[in-house]
Amino acid sequence: MTETAEKALPDGWELVVGLEVHVELATVTKLFCGCxxxxxxxxxxxxxxxxxxxxxxxxxxxxxxxxxxxxxxRALGCEVRPSVMARKNYFYPDMxxxxxxxQYDQPTSIDGELMLGDGAVxxxxxxxxxxxxxxxxxxxxxxxxxxxEYSLVDYNRAGVPLVEVVSRxxxxxxxxxxxxxxxxxxxxxxxxxxxxxxxxGSMRVDANVSVRPVGSDELRTRCEIKNINSIRSLxxxxxYEALRHIDLYGSGExxxxxxxxxxxxxxxxTPGRSKEDADDYRYFQExxxxxxxxxxxxxxxxxxxxxxxxxxxxxxxxARCTVSAATIATVVERGQDNLALAAIEAGADxxxxxxxxxxDLAIDDWSLVSVEGLAALIxxxxxxELTATQTKQVLAQLASQGGDPKAIATELGFEAMExxxxxxxxxxxxxxxxxxxxxxxxxxxxxxxKMQGFFTGRIMAATRGQADGRAVxxxxxxxxxx
Amino acid sequence: xxxxETARAVRAGERSAVEVLEEHLARIDxxxxxxxxxxxxxxxxxxxxxxxxxxxxxAGGDPGPLAGATVALKxxxxxxxxxxxxxxxxxxxxxPPYDATVVTKLAAAGAVFVGKTNxxxxxxxxxxxxxxxxxxxxxxxxxxxxxxxxxxxxASVAAGFxxxxxxxxxGGSVRQPAAFCGVVGMKPTYGAVSRYGLIAFGxxxxxxxxxxxxxxxxxxxxxxxxxxxxxxxxxxxDFVPSAGxxxxxxxxxxxxxxxxxxxxxxxSVEGISPDVIARTNAAVEALAAAGAEVEEVSVPxxxxxLSAYYLVAPAEASxxxxxxxxxxxxxxxxxxxxxxxxxxxxxxxxxxxxxxxIMLGTYALSAGYYDAFYGKALKVRTMxxxxxxxxxxxxxxxxxxxxxxxxxxxxxxxxxxxxxxxNDVCTIPSNLVGHPGISVPFxxxxxxxxxxxxxxxxxxxxALTFRVxxxxxxxxxxxxxx
Ligand SMILES: [Zn+2]
Numbered sequence: 001m002t003e004t005a006e007k008a009l010p011d012g013w014e015l016v017v018g019l020e021v022h023v024e025l026a027t028v029t030k031l032f033c034g035c036x037x038x039x040x041x042x043x044x045x046x047x048x049x050x051x052x053x054x055x056x057x058x059x060x061x062x063x064x065x066x067x068x069x070x071x072x073x074r075a076l077g078c079e080v081r082p083s084v085m086a087r088k089n090y091f092y093p094d095m096x097x098x099x100x101x102x103q104y105d106q107p108t109s110i111d112g113e114l115m116l117g118d119g120a121v122x123x124x125x126x127x128x129x130x131x132x133x134x135x136x137x138x139x140x141x142x143x144x145x146x147x148x149e150y151s152l153v154d155y156n157r158a159g160v161p162l163v164e165v166v167s168r169x170x171x172x173x174x175x176x177x178x179x180x181x182x183x184x185x186x187x188x189x190x191x192x193x194x195x196x197x198x199x200x201g202s203m204r205v206d207a208n209v210s211v212r213p214v215g216s217d218e219l220r221t222r223c224e225i226k227n228i229n230s231i232r233s234l235x236x237x238x239x240y241e242a243l244r245h246i247d248l249y250g251s252g253e254x255x256x257x258x259x260x261x262x263x264x265x266x267x268x269x270t271p272g273r274s275k276e277d278a279d280d281y282r283y284f285q286e287x288x289x290x291x292x293x294x295x296x297x298x299x300x301x302x303x304x305x306x307x308x309x310x311x312x313x314x315x316x317x318x319a320r321c322t323v324s325a326a327t328i329a330t331v332v333e334r335g336q337d338n339l340a341l342a343a344i345e346a347g348a349d350x351x352x353x354x355x356x357x358x359x360d361l362a363i364d365d366w367s368l369v370s371v372e373g374l375a376a377l378i379x380x381x382x383x384x385e386l387t388a389t390q391t392k393q394v395l396a397q398l399a400s401q402g403g404d405p406k407a408i409a410t411e412l413g414f415e416a417m418e419x420x421x422x423x424x425x426x427x428x429x430x431x432x433x434x435x436x437x438x439x440x441x442x443x444x445x446x447x448x449x450k451m452q453g454f455f456t457g458r459i460m461a462a463t464r465g466q467a468d469g470r471a472v473x474x475x476x477x478x479x480x481x482x
Numbered sequence: 483x484x485x486x487e488t489a490r491a492v493r494a495g496e497r498s499a500v501e502v503l504e505e506h507l508a509r510i511d512x513x514x515x516x517x518x519x520x521x522x523x524x525x526x527x528x529x530x531x532x533x534x535x536x537x538x539x540x541a542g543g544d545p546g547p548l549a550g551a552t553v554a555l556k557x558x559x560x561x562x563x564x565x566x567x568x569x570x571x572x573x574x575x576x577x578p579p580y581d582a583t584v585v586t587k588l589a590a591a592g593a594v595f596v597g598k599t600n601x602x603x604x605x606x607x608x609x610x611x612x613x614x615x616x617x618x619x620x621x622x623x624x625x626x627x628x629x630x631x632x633x634x635x636x637a638s639v640a641a642g643f644x645x646x647x648x649x650x651x652x653g654g655s656v657r658q659p660a661a662f663c664g665v666v667g668m669k670p671t672y673g674a675v676s677r678y679g680l681i682a683f684g685x686x687x688x689x690x691x692x693x694x695x696x697x698x699x700x701x702x703x704x705x706x707x708x709x710x711x712x713x714x715x716x717x718x719x720d721f722v723p724s725a726g727x728x729x730x731x732x733x734x735x736x737x738x739x740x741x742x743x744x745x746x747x748x749x750s751v752e753g754i755s756p757d758v759i760a761r762t763n764a765a766v767e768a769l770a771a772a773g774a775e776v777e778e779v780s781v782p783x784x785x786x787x788l789s790a791y792y793l794v795a796p797a798e799a800s801x802x803x804x805x806x807x808x809x810x811x812x813x814x815x816x817x818x819x820x821x822x823x824x825x826x827x828x829x830x831x832x833x834x835x836x837x838x839x840i841m842l843g844t845y846a847l848s849a850g851y852y853d854a855f856y857g858k859a860l861k862v863r864t865m866x867x868x869x870x871x872x873x874x875x876x877x878x879x880x881x882x883x884x885x886x887x888x889x890x891x892x893x894x895x896x897x898x899x900x901x902x903x904x905n906d907v908c909t910i911p912s913n914l915v916g917h918p919g920i921s922v923p924f925x926x927x928x929x930x931x932x933x934x935x936x937x938x939x940x941x942x943x944x945a946l947t948f949r950v951x952x953x954x955x956x957x958x959x960x961x962x963x964x
Binding site for chain 2: 049052053054055056057058059060061087089091093096097098099147151153280282283284287288289290
């Protein structure tokens with residue numbers, strides 16, 4: 001989660017971020033027609049009178065999309081309520097009807113929250129259903145609508161179902177912004193609502209960024225940053241925008257409320273349309289669709305089939321181990337938490353199980369690793385029957401071929417070395433390297449560390465890695481104390 | 483010969499559908515030049531349909547309940563492979579790739595489509611003078627308007643160009659032209675007939691409705707086109723039309739309310755002409771004579787209907803008509819940029835009345851004006867729903883004039899929108915609340931032009947409007963009223 005250290009804002013400033021995430025729902029068909037929800041096909045092949053807005057066509061809402069939206073709402077802890085569709089009116093060639101059918105004052109889901117890996121909570125204001133637009137390609141000129149020679153529109157994406165998840169402006173750090181998106185993605189995957197691929201646009205993040213003096217609770221002018229294509233870009237875009245605001249305030253100016261576009265290559269954002277002269281969207285209730293009124297039974301049925309969500313899955317480990325939150329998050333994110341939990345319940349050491357999985361099972365397919373096998377392997381390691389290196393090798397073979405860890409260890413010739421054999425080896429090394437031994441026993445901390453490495457390395461070389469590192473350290477320490 | 487009788491004879495092999503069609507085409511040949519009911523006479527495809535009907539009969543099969551019945555279809559309903567224009571230059575040359583549900587249903591019932599009928603552009607108007615392709619004339623007096631917006635379909639039935647007509651009614655666009663042309667026209671409960679393939683004007687108000695020379699034919703047509711359509715989710719799920727079955731049940735004991743605010747008497751909206759009031763009173767007396775219990779009732783909010791309607795309908799239209807942007811279909815007028823192309827296309831493609839309503843609606847929905855205009859109109863709709871609900875506690879049906887006057891001379895009101903809008907004062911309330919209403923001819927006014935009387939009923943009680951209409955029709959015929 002926190003692979004890069006957080007860049008702090010200049011002293012005295014605090015970040016205020018809210019995120020709007022558009023999620024493409026993984027339904028088979030579009031939101032209002034029977035066309036395939038598949039827009040990588042040849043242009044304008046998945047279209048019909050409804051999704052290209054031909055005169056006389058009418059929308060029919062896709063029940064599966066509504067169900068997906070409600071599932072996401074419940075997974076975010078929202079109240080799922082009666083809702084209506086609305087029309088957002090504006091002219092744009094890829095918006096087939098020149099209005100977007102969306103939700104306005106009565107969205108499907110309101111008032112939820114999302115808990116991040118470190119326990120921070122971000123409020124969810126709403127999650128509403130809407131349709132996607134087509135895709136316009138401007139040819140010639142500067143590649144923009146107003147100076148292109150001509151434009152081509154592909155309506156395959158027009159009418160694809162989206163849910164827009166709007167957070168409250170509760171995010172105070174860049175790491176939390178990134179963690180929010182990552183957590184939301186995990187929830188989308190866990191609930192199977194979306195394939196949530198930021199790079200492919202099935203999850204699109206816009207960031208509302210402002211700053212304020214630490215200790216203040218005001219909300220200053222915000223800018224909405226669009227065109228953010230990865231979690232890494234999100235961090236860069238927020239940082240750039242926050243520093244831009246701080247610079248402006250520092251020189252006695254103030255940012256204008258506007259939409260800005262993140263330029264990943266240039267590492268900066270450029271102004272788009274100013275919100276002050278923004279379109280008046282003339283929202284009104286969509287008369288072609290009837291209100292959505294999910295019954296309590298329907299919501300209960302959704303609740304009953306919700307999978308255990310990442311936050312709860314992480315929480316299952318919290319009381320059992322002392323490894324970092326990041327390790328747990330990684331294991332959960334990879335979907336290896338059930339394996340880990342079962343191995344722990346079978347008696348294996350929890351910390352060891354989690355760190356082994358995090359470090360040594362970072363693979364796509366671990367299906368050959370059985371719970372019993374993993375538990376037995378970790379127990380062998382904990383009991384000192386296998387060294388760390390040996391354990392890794394056995395685990396690798398378990399993952400690639402399956403089998404019983406004891407049998408694999410034997411097959412690989414991993415008989416754990418007896419301590420007295422090691423004693424003899426260490427005595428021999430001490431005798432052969434008196435100067436080094438002297439530095440180990442009487443040098444400063446630096447010397448001691450260096451020499452411990454020296455002796456351990458020699459022993460490992462002599463035993464071809466079969467010695468247990470901890471046992472070696474223990475013997476060296478005992479002999480040094482005399 | 484009625485459509486029902488024609489279909490019976492064709493199914494029985496007593497008449498050929500081709501012969502029936504040729505009779506209608508001959509009448510079109512004779513008078514279409516002076517009436518201009520059609521944007522397109524689909525002579526060739528009609529012959530193919532008629533021949534198919536005859537072939538089915540010859541092969542011993544059943545072509546369906548409307549076998550060989552001729553139908554004139556308003557040109558705002560999509561027909562696969564046949565131009566559909568909404569009488570607008572912006573759609574000139576557009577050929578829909580699909581059929582409206584109502585077209586599919588009628589084709590399956592063995593109907594033969596003789597053509598696409600003229601209308602006020604995008605159904606915005608009450609005289610069929612606002613057509614980009616020229617006005618339609620009233621067959622009973624070609625110096626007068628046929629009413630609108632479904633003037634072409636009403637005129638087709640009145641002139642014998644087709645046995646049946648299909649129109650759409652957003653604020654009276656089926657009932658008022660029916661009254662002006664002396665035919666039966668009916669607006670179903672909102673959601674009784676699928677809107678799929680009907681080019682939207684005011685989506686929460688639009689309903690497709692039948693025209694016919696008599697109540698029985700209109701009921702048969704209604705029964706065929708009504709019913710749930712999975713492609714229109716605002717269509718009523720369990721609606722089972724049954725108008726034809728109740729036509730002979732009479733009105734003995736039925737409670738009939740005369741709406742004070744639409745009666746022309748004290749407390750009424752102004753502008754209802756004395757001859758229309760007289761005919762409406764005569765209709766009420768006829769119902770009383772047939773055993774109905776008559777009382778005056780009050781729907782106070784009915785006087786607000788016109789104002790509310792001219793906010794709701796333009797607001798929805800401003801959004802519905804956004805898609806005519808030159809990008810995907812219909813007219814495109816080039817511009818240096820996409821935005822300029824949009825503007826040039828819409829400037830050239832839309833007529834004055836359409837532009838006026840788009841601007842009205844855009845304004846009514848704008849930030850800062852929504853609450854004062856569109857929001858207030860929605861409140862009026864709620865008030866009207868409540869008012870009608872309390873009235874229907876006391877009575878079963880309501881009687882009003884269909885329109886304040888008989889058909890007026892062409893050109894008389896086309897320069898003054900307000901005098902045109904007032905035409906719909908009696909019909910608009912049922913669109914705002916989604917209730918059914920029928921217009922049945924009941925004698926003539928001082929100018930010798932027909933007067934229509936309107937019967938309103940609570941939502942889903944469509945059959946009741948036909949049942950009362952049948953009694954009025956019988957009384958009118960018995961009294962030499964028509
Ligand atoms: Zn489609």
